[in-house]
Amino acid sequence: MDKIKVTGLKKSFGSNHVLKGIDLEVKEGEVVCVIGPSGSGKSTFLRCINRLEEITAGTVIVDDYNINDKQTDINKVRENIGMVFQHFNLFPHMSVIKNIMLAPTELKKSSPAEARNIALKLLDRVGLADKADALPNQLSGGQKQRVAIARALAMNPDVMLFDEPTSALDPEMVGEVLGVMNSLAKEGMTMMIVTHEMGFAREVADRVIFMDGGYVVEEGTPEEVFGNPQHERTISFLEKVL
Numbered sequence: 001m002d003k004i005k006v007t008g009l010k011k012s013f014g015s016n017h018v019l020k021g022i023d024l025e026v027k028e029g030e031v032v033c034v035i036g037p038s039g040s041g042k043s044t045f046l047r048c049i050n051r052l053e054e055i056t057a058g059t060v061i062v063d064d065y066n067i068n069d070k071q072t073d074i075n076k077v078r079e080n081i082g083m084v085f086q087h088f089n090l091f092p093h094m095s096v097i098k099n100i101m102l103a104p105t106e107l108k109k110s111s112p113a114e115a116r117n118i119a120l121k122l123l124d125r126v127g128l129a130d131k132a133d134a135l136p137n138q139l140s141g142g143q144k145q146r147v148a149i150a151r152a153l154a155m156n157p158d159v160m161l162f163d164e165p166t167s168a169l170d171p172e173m174v175g176e177v178l179g180v181m182n183s184l185a186k187e188g189m190t191m192m193i194v195t196h197e198m199g200f201a202r203e204v205a206d207r208v209i210f211m212d213g214g215y216v217v218e219e220g221t222p223e224e225v226f227g228n229p230q231h232e233r234t235i236s237f238l239e240k241v242l
């Protein structure tokens with residue numbers, strides 16, 4: 001079953017045509033890594049999937065909901081789509097556990113006790129059981145990003161979108177975040193991950209998509225895209241980053 005189905009997606013900002021016609025299907029449990037040069041439209045693409053951007057043309061279907069249909073309750077759909085950004089976006093004045101409990105108590109009407117229980121389990125899962133009462137600024141970058149992942153998981157989403165989750169981290173903290181993502185992938189989470197971590201993409205992705213100039217230029221298994229790229233632009237990009 002397709003979790004995400006994107007057809008003919010275009011997105012322009014004024015006269016800047018950023019996405020020029022993208023088709024993509026992501027199956028349940030599939031891990032798709034999106035690679036490509038800066039400015040190629042990777043972030044815009046992810047943001048169109050949960051309607052953080054209004055699309056210019058095409059359709060985006062998530063969980064059988066056409067997310068641009070006026071009838072669709074976008075907030076309901078978004079509850080099923082967790083998103084993790086490069087800059088963690090934690091609420092600085094709230095403890096770690098309050099950050100994680102916020103959406104479930106506000107949106108899903110979980111009781112505080114129930115939300116707290118779930119938050120503690122999630123903190124344990126990302127290896128931060130002892131940080132529940134810390135404030136974000138008491139954490140390292142890698143810890144903050146693991147909290148951000150736990151916060152996204154607290155809504156029990158069935159799709160997770162990651163936009164360069166390790167790009168703002170010191171190198172020694174990249175591994176701990178990728179480790180959490182790897183275990184999510186193994187548990188069967190449907191994920192789309194924009195990343196510059198080619199080793200991770202190679203190991204974890206079911207499919208790799210190379211974007212350039214607003215198009216998906218090439219896609220395939222990691223073996224295909226990294227091992228035997230077909231397009232000139234893919235080859236020259238990989239030469240620079242590998």
Ligand code: ADP
Binds near residue numbers: 016036037038041045
């Ligand atoms: P990537 O994530 O691959 O680096 P982006 O999707 O961030 O690429 O950006 C692609 C293009 O879209 C860039 O030219 C950028 O300036 C433009 N862009 C992205 N967001 C906006 C916005 N909110 N308003 C205007 N232009 C934008």
Ligand code: MG
Binds near residue numbers: 042043044164
């Ligand atoms: Mg980006």
